[in-house]
Amino acid sequence: MSHNHFIEFCNVSKDYQLGDVIVPALKNINLAIKKGAFMSIVGPSGSGKTTLLNLMAGLDVPGKGEIFFNGLSIKNLSRSQLANLRLKSIGIIFQSFNLIPVLTVYENVEYPLLLQNIPKTERRQRVTHLLEAVGLDSRHHHKPDELSGGQRQRVGIARALVTRPSLIIADEPSANLDSHTALSIIDIMHRLNKEEEATFIFSTHDNNIVRLTDEVIRLKDGEICSLPS
Amino acid sequence: MLVTQLKIAYRSVLRNRRKTAVTFFAVCFGTASIIVAGGFFDYMFYALHAATVYGQHGHIQAYAHGFMEKGVVSPFSYMIEDFNEFNSRYSKVPHVRFIMPRIQFSGIISNGDTTGSFVGLGIDTNKEREMSSFSIGSGPAIRITSGNYLKKGDKNVIIIGKGLADAIGVKAGERVTLLTNTESGSINGVTVEIAGIFESFQKEFDDRAIQIPIETTQNLLRIGNKFQTAVFVMEDSSHVDSTVNILKDAFAGNGGQYEIRTWKDLALFHNSTVALFSRIFFVINIVIALVVVLGIANSISMSIFERTREIGTVMAIGTKPNQVVIQYLLEGIIIGLFGGVAGILVGVITAKIVSIFGIPMPPPPGGTRPWVAKITPPFLIYIRAFATASLAGAIASLYPAIRASRLRIVHALKQT
Numbered sequence: 001m002s003h004n005h006f007i008e009f010c011n012v013s014k015d016y017q018l019g020d021v022i023v024p025a026l027k028n029i030n031l032a033i034k035k036g037a038f039m040s041i042v043g044p045s046g047s048g049k050t051t052l053l054n055l056m057a058g059l060d061v062p063g064k065g066e067i068f069f070n071g072l073s074i075k076n077l078s079r080s081q082l083a084n085l086r087l088k089s090i091g092i093i094f095q096s097f098n099l100i101p102v103l104t105v106y107e108n109v110e111y112p113l114l115l116q117n118i119p120k121t122e123r124r125q126r127v128t129h130l131l132e133a134v135g136l137d138s139r140h141h142h143k144p145d146e147l148s149g150g151q152r153q154r155v156g157i158a159r160a161l162v163t164r165p166s167l168i169i170a171d172e173p174s175a176n177l178d179s180h181t182a183l184s185i186i187d188i189m190h191r192l193n194k195e196e197e198a199t200f201i202f203s204t205h206d207n208n209i210v211r212l213t214d215e216v217i218r219l220k221d222g223e224i225c226s227l228p229s
Numbered sequence: 230m231l232v233t234q235l236k237i238a239y240r241s242v243l244r245n246r247r248k249t250a251v252t253f254f255a256v257c258f259g260t261a262s263i264i265v266a267g268g269f270f271d272y273m274f275y276a277l278h279a280a281t282v283y284g285q286h287g288h289i290q291a292y293a294h295g296f297m298e299k300g301v302v303s304p305f306s307y308m309i310e311d312f313n314e315f316n317s318r319y320s321k322v323p324h325v326r327f328i329m330p331r332i333q334f335s336g337i338i339s340n341g342d343t344t345g346s347f348v349g350l351g352i353d354t355n356k357e358r359e360m361s362s363f364s365i366g367s368g369p370a371i372r373i374t375s376g377n378y379l380k381k382g383d384k385n386v387i388i389i390g391k392g393l394a395d396a397i398g399v400k401a402g403e404r405v406t407l408l409t410n411t412e413s414g415s416i417n418g419v420t421v422e423i424a425g426i427f428e429s430f431q432k433e434f435d436d437r438a439i440q441i442p443i444e445t446t447q448n449l450l451r452i453g454n455k456f457q458t459a460v461f462v463m464e465d466s467s468h469v470d471s472t473v474n475i476l477k478d479a480f481a482g483n484g485g486q487y488e489i490r491t492w493k494d495l496a497l498f499h500n501s502t503v504a505l506f507s508r509i510f511f512v513i514n515i516v517i518a519l520v521v522v523l524g525i526a527n528s529i530s531m532s533i534f535e536r537t538r539e540i541g542t543v544m545a546i547g548t549k550p551n552q553v554v555i556q557y558l559l560e561g562i563i564i565g566l567f568g569g570v571a572g573i574l575v576g577v578i579t580a581k582i583v584s585i586f587g588i589p590m591p592p593p594p595g596g597t598r599p600w601v602a603k604i605t606p607p608f609l610i611y612i613r614a615f616a617t618a619s620l621a622g623a624i625a626s627l628y629p630a631i632r633a634s635r636l637r638i639v640h641a642l643k644q645t
């Protein structure tokens with residue numbers, strides 16, 4: 001069997017153990033995602049969105065089944081190899097922004113480039129470019145706690161994109177923002193999806209946002225109700 | 230990357246100012262304690278050394294060959310022939326300040342009513358006095374409590390230990406008779422005046438001791454210009470070993486008539502005391518290091534606990550586990566370094582201030598006189614204290630840092 005999709009889940013299940021009870025979070029998921037997609041994952045709370053995105057981001061491993069990234073199984077990768085995969089190919093945007101509080105806006109965005117040992121001039125170029133792209137070029141030296149929620153999430157987006165990953169994962173990136181700011185954040189993501197040619201997959205339960213996405217995966221009780229058309 | 234990790238560590242330490250402050254003060258206090266304790270012990274050793282060398286033995290002693298082994302049994306068989314000749318030959322050795330003769334002997338002392346036995350020391354009074362003037366730490370080994378010290382040119386005069394004076398019931402200014410065996414085996418006696426009564430550090434010594442001008446001793450023992458011990462007083466203690474070698478060579482060239490001991494060979498009390506207090510200081514050092522380690526470990530553990538989500542985040546972004554370890558090691562080391570530097574400052578200032586006033590000390594074991602201690606930390610103590618602090622920082626944070634690096638990312642990310 002050949003796995004030539006960008007991302008492919010084959011019979012993926014994931015259970016959690018809660019005391020003596022086994023909680024099935026994902027049941028036998030099969031899906032394939034094309035490069036360049038701008039896709040939302042929707043579903044009620046507890047339907048398995050976070051679990052699915054964590055697996056996709058290589059933050060967790062499935063109980064059963066196999067996940068392919070660029071045609072390669074990530075099943076037997078070590079912690080360190082997974083860290084490398086995330087560093088090189090995956091950008092993550094967090095629901096509560098998760099900026100490093102003691103670093104400035106500029107330093108937060110620069111951080112992943114330091115992990116990659118990118119030389120200083122290129123770092124400066126890329127960080128400046130992305131902060132401009134998310135409209136924060138005047139905020140380089142601010143600390144996260146001097147920014148609004150929307151501004152922080154824009155820093156988060158810049159940080160996720162600065163390494164030019166092919167895949168961006170975002171678990172409810174707008175859940176902590178008011179609806180107006182949420183829409184503008186998704187707007188920025190959509191624009192960067194085109195400009196930076198990155199695949200965006202994010203979860204949400206906001207229907208206004210779902211309407212802006214090209215494809216939708218609907219989850220219910222750990223199962224996919226409708227595949228992208 | 231390391232620069233940014235240092236930035237994160239440094240700023241995180243400063244950010245939790247109130248919590249870090251407690252740990253910081255613990256480290257600072259620990260470092261300062263090591264310095265103050267070390268400085269105190271150093272001064273004690275110094276005072277003890279000064280009391281031992283300048284108050285008792287001098288730096289080096291030479292005797293006629295065989296004296297060390299058999300001198301106690303037949304003292305007259307192991308005498309050096311002529312002090313003037315010996316002195317002119319060896320007082321030119323580099324770093325030797327001067328040489329002085331001593332003769333130790335025993336006998337019976339009586340005031341007519343009461344009789345006791347004594348251990349007498351025949352001395353060159355001027356030189357003995359000059360030697361004891363170098364004893365800065367605790368003063369000369371003997372102190373006159375009534376009457377006077379022996380003066381140059383005194384004949385038929387003694388000073389007597391307080392215990393012995395009390396035992397036979399004599400005061401300064403009174404006369405006593407000394408009886409002893411002479412070299413030829415006959416008994417000789419002399420009536421002497423008590424110039425003064427003295428106390429030394431050791432009561433047992435004061436209960437039996439008298440000191441007599443060397444000429445009077447030589448007359449009493451009928452030994453002419455012979456003497457027993459040549460006491461070498463050096464410019465300072467650092468040249469003892471090299472001078473011993475020079476003297477040994479010189480003595481060997483002279484047919485091996487003489488043998489040698491240094492103050493360290495003689496100062497058993499000094500040596501065992503130094504060994505004991507060095508051990509005590511080592512234990513104090515370990516205890517302080519433990520307190521510092523626990524303090525820092527606690528601080529880092531709390532920091533990690535509070536920043537679990539930050540750890541989850543940086544690992545999600547691609548930070549390797551070993552880089553997480555380095556991150557928190559750096560934090561511990563920074564607290565250790567800063568606390569260490571502050572502790573050195575506090576230690577130096579404390580040492581200076583305390584030394585101005587001095588610490589009143591009780592008499593040493595078996596001693597009779599209180600003394601005043603200072604705090605003089607040697608340079609090595611600063612290094613030791615600083616190393617303790619920064620090493621404690623690294624050791625203390627190692628375990629919490631490794632635990633942080635093993636956090637499961639998805640769990641860490643869920644923490645608020």
Ligand SMILES: Nc1ncnc2c1ncn2[C@@H]1O[C@H](COP(=O)(O)OP(=O)(O)O)[C@@H](O)[C@H]1O
Nearest residue numbers: 016017018023025044045046047048049050051
């Ligand atoms: N660490 C965990 N331990 C136990 N159960 C969990 C854990 N994480 C998630 N679950 C359960 O797995 C199911 C899916 O959770 P999740 O993926 O977080 O859903 P969503 O993100 O859609 O709210 C839920 O029933 C949830 O209670």
Ligand SMILES: [Mg+2]
Nearest residue numbers: 049050051171
């Ligand atoms: Mg969720």
